[in-house]
Structure formats: C-alpha cells, structure tokens
C-alpha cells in the first residue's frame with residue numbers, strides 16, 4: 001500500500017519536475033511541446049466547453065492571455081493540469097494533474113504546480129509551515145474555476161476557514177468578538193495562512209506587533225507603562241471571541257487579582273465599609289471594578305498617571 005503511494009508520488013513528481021520548469025522558461029510556446037495537446041485550451045473546450053463550472057475559469061485573472069505569466073498564456077488549461085495530450089486524444093481517462101475528487105493527484109504534485117508561479121511573496125514561509133506539514137493543498141483554500149476566488153473576498157473568506165476551524169467559528173458568535181462576522185476584519189488581517197516566522201502563523205513576528213497594526217494607540221512608548229501590556233496583549237485578551245466584555249479572558253477584578261492580590265485595596269473584595277461603618281462590598285470592586293478608576297490600563301501619558309488612573 002505504502003509502496004503504491006510512493007510510486008504514485010514519484011510518478012507525479014517526475015511529471016511535475018519534468019514539465020513544470022518548462023512552463024517557467026517558456027513564455028509563449030510556438031510549437032506544441034511533447035505531451036501537450038495541439039491548440040491548447042481550445043482542444044480541451046471541445047469536450048469541456050459545455051460545463052459552466054469549468055468554463056467560468058475564463059473570467060479568472062489567470063485566463064488573461066495578454067499577461068505572459070498566466071497559465072493560459074503559456075499552455076492554456078495544461079498550464080495547471082499538466083501535459084495532457086493523451087487525455088485530449090481520448091487515450092487517458094484523466095489529464096496529467098487532477099486537483100479535486102477521487103482521482104486527485106498527490107498533494108505535493110498539486111502544490112508544486114501552483115508554487116512554480118507563486119512561491120514568492122506571501123508563500124516565502126510555506127515550506128515547513130503548519131499548513132504544509134499538515135498536508136494541506138493550495139486548493140483546500142483556493143478555487144481556480146471561478147471569476148473571483150472566495151478566499152480573497154472579505155465576506156466569504158472566514159466561512160472557508162471555519163470549515164476546518166470550528167473553535168474559531170464558535171468564538172465569532174460570542175458576546176465580544178473581533179468583527180469578523182460583520183465583515184470588518186478577516187482572518188488574514190492577523191494571520192498569513194501560508195506560514196510565517198512568527199507564532200501561530202501570525203502576520204508579524206509577535207502578537208503585539210500584529211495588534212499594533214490596527215490598535216496603534218496601544219503601541220507606546222508611554223510615560224507610565226503597564227508591564228503585562230508591553231509583554232503580550234494576550235495576558236488579558238483573547239483574539240477571537242470572549243464571553244467577557246472587551247475580549248477579556250476574565251472579568252475584572254479577578255483578571256487583575258491574578259497578579260495584584262498581595263494586600264491593599266486590590267485584594268479586599270468584601271472588606272469595605274459603608275457610611276454607617278458596616279462591613280460591605282468595597283466600592284473599589286463595584287461594577288467594572290478596577291478599571292473604573294484605573295482607566296488607563298494600557299499605560300498613561302499623564303504626569304500623574306503612575307497608577308493608570310488618568
């Protein structure tokens with residue numbers, strides 16, 4: 001079993017390795033290359049031209065023949081499906097490379113097709129990324145036969161990610177959440193799903209740098225810094241959704257008491273006195289608790305802001 005797989009893989013690799021560099025070098029084939037069909041996509045469309053799910057690719061930017069870098073400008077359909085003269089002549093059931101369904105080529109082979117032209121830029125860290133190691137195909141997220149790839153559209157991208165990431169879908173429904181469902185923020189605003197040198201495939205090297213891209217007011221430097229804010233926003237916040245206000249991981253005062261409970265008013269949940277001198281809830285704990293007074297919790301620029309109260 002393993003052996004057949006390996007053989008299939010080798011066969012596919014040989015196909016891609018043999019054929020793909022040729023794409024990269026040959027801008028506009030004048031003669032039909034070995035293995036390829038004559039007349040390019042016109043031949044393919046004699047049989048597949050009646051299926052709108054196939055022909056919609058003619059509206060995709062990759063079908064622009066005027067751009068010499070597109071698959072269509074090079075080998076038409078075979079710019080992606082590989083040299084398929086045999087299939088077009090009715091001698092093989094499938095083209096050299098199939099992307100979806102039960103006859104799909106091995107993931108490595110499919111990805112190699114796309115990477116021939118798209119290795120640069122966002123894909124710089126694809127090799128070794130969580131996605132690559134998990135065996136994801138470019139086409140698990142991308143759709144080629146479409147006018148506009150849904151993964152590139154704000155309104156439709158999250159749904160695609162949610163098909164595999166159920167936890168983040170659940171988070172998006174919570175009381176407090178980044179406005180993903182509302183179409184204002186998308187997953188790829190914070191993540192590079194092709195891999196990154198930072199943690200959790202974040203776009204930037206650190207969590208905080210990622211947050212500062214939109215919450216620039218939190219970047220500082222400030223006169224009075226609150227140490228955990230500088231260290232990691234996720235000390236207090238969760239990125240996708242929370243049942244607490246402001247994406248907090250816990251309600252204050254408990255949030256603050258994780259670190260500030262060593263005496264003083266911070267630790268006295270029930271140790272205040274009312275005007276009659278009776279034991280009552282400490283007013284410093286009421287309502288939103290600590291941040292009612294320590295409102296500049298992310299740091300302060302006021303000369304009197306030592307305690308983040310202004």
Ligand code: HEC
Pocket residue numbers: 037040041043044045046047048077078081084085087088089090093094095097098099100101102103104
């Ligand atoms: C002589 C007619 C004919 C020509 C020409 C032809 N195909 Fe096909 N192709 C078929 C048939 C029949 C099938 C099987 C359809 C099915 O089962 O739905 C098929 C299946 C496919 C599949 C799907 C394989 C799968 O398992 O889902 C792809 C992709 C494909 N062809 C691409 C091409 C490309 C690219 C070309 C041009 C190089 C081409 N075809 C030319 C008849 C043709």
Ligand code: HEC
Pocket residue numbers: 041044045048054055057062071072076077078079080081099100139142143144145146
């Ligand atoms: C940019 C690369 C690319 C080009 C160019 C391309 N295809 Fe495809 N093809 C794919 C991918 C990827 C899929 C899997 C479904 C998808 O993403 O739309 C696919 C799926 C198919 C299928 C199977 C349809 C299905 O899902 O049952 C057929 C048939 C097919 N292509 C034929 C063609 C023909 C004919 C052409 C030329 C007119 C062509 N393709 C050009 C990448 C390409």
Ligand code: HEC
Pocket residue numbers: 023061062067069070071074079080113114115116117118138139142143144147148149152
């Ligand atoms: C022969 C080179 C080539 C191959 C192979 C190729 N592409 Fe492309 N692709 C291009 C070019 C050129 C563009 C247009 C770039 C532009 O306009 O910036 C493009 C555009 C795209 C876009 C942007 C589309 C848009 O609507 O803006 C996506 C996504 C994409 N390709 C994904 C893929 C995937 C996935 C594969 C493999 C199934 C693939 N490409 C195979 C050359 C290629």
Ligand code: HEC
Pocket residue numbers: 111114115118119121122123126131136137138139140141142151152157188193194
């Ligand atoms: C986990 C989902 C996912 C996978 C897997 C994936 N992509 Fe993408 N891709 C995206 C998203 C989301 C965007 C939009 C990114 C943005 O707007 O910052 C994108 C954008 C692109 C673009 C257009 C933007 C650009 O860089 O020019 C291309 C081309 C592309 N991807 C190619 C690929 C290739 C090639 C692979 C496989 C090696 C791949 N992608 C794998 C989700 C994915």
Ligand code: HEC
Pocket residue numbers: 130131134136140141157160161162163164165187188191193199200201202
């Ligand atoms: C086809 C299923 C699939 C789709 C679609 C998908 N992912 Fe993933 N994703 C995975 C798998 C599998 C992993 C690896 C899981 C692991 O390492 O625990 C992963 C890992 C991740 C990670 C890194 C997790 C870590 O622990 O480092 C992030 C972030 C992520 N995906 C975001 C996205 C985004 C954003 C999208 C949409 C653009 C997306 N994913 C679409 C399957 C998918």
Ligand code: HEC
Pocket residue numbers: 158161162165168169178180185186187188189190191199200202207234239240
């Ligand atoms: C506002 C920025 C932001 C947005 C938008 C965002 N993420 Fe994240 N995501 C993060 C951060 C930060 C982490 C790291 C969390 C950690 O280290 O605990 C993360 C972690 C993840 C993980 C790994 C979770 C784990 O427990 O290891 C996955 C998967 C993920 N995000 C998927 C998604 C998906 C899918 C979307 C879109 C629906 C999305 N993210 C939108 C910032 C964001």
Ligand code: HEC
Pocket residue numbers: 176177178179184185189190207210211212213214215233234237238239245246247248
């Ligand atoms: C792409 C831009 C963007 C990035 C990056 C981003 N945010 Fe946000 N954030 C927003 C938007 C938009 C809102 C909603 C603002 C509003 O409703 O006024 C928001 C709201 C918030 C809120 C308040 C939520 C509430 O319910 O009141 C918190 C807390 C927050 N973000 C923390 C973070 C953290 C932590 C990071 C880094 C992991 C981050 N953000 C990264 C755009 C972003």
Ligand code: HEC
Pocket residue numbers: 208211212215218219226228229230232233234235236237246248252288291295297298
């Ligand atoms: C020590 C805990 C803590 C840390 C660390 C922290 N925050 Fe907050 N953040 C809070 C609290 C508490 C609130 C709610 C404030 C309120 O209700 O007035 C809040 C509210 C917010 C809000 C919404 C209200 C506003 O001020 O705009 C944003 C956005 C935000 N935080 C972003 C960030 C970012 C970005 C970081 C990292 C640079 C960060 N936070 C680190 C405790 C923290």
Ligand code: HEC
Pocket residue numbers: 226227228235236252255256257258259260290291294297306307308
């Ligand atoms: C992860 C631990 C942590 C959390 C959670 C945390 N803090 Fe802090 N906080 C610190 C550290 C460390 C300092 C710096 C202490 C020092 O300089 O002595 C600090 C300093 C302060 C100061 C200034 C005290 C001084 O002596 O200068 C105030 C006020 C404060 N925090 C309030 C809060 C409030 C209110 C919350 C909840 C919203 C909170 N903190 C959450 C770790 C934390």
Ligand code: HEC
Pocket residue numbers: 253256257260264265266267283284285286289290291292293294307309
């Ligand atoms: C009614 C306003 C108020 C509330 C509510 C409040 N504080 Fe304070 N806090 C202050 C003031 C004013 C100071 C300045 C020093 C003082 O007067 O004790 C201070 C000082 C501090 C300090 C530094 C000095 C010390 O005593 O160690 C910390 C840490 C602190 N507060 C944490 C908290 C935490 C945690 C909470 C919530 C459990 C909280 N505060 C609730 C007003 C408040």
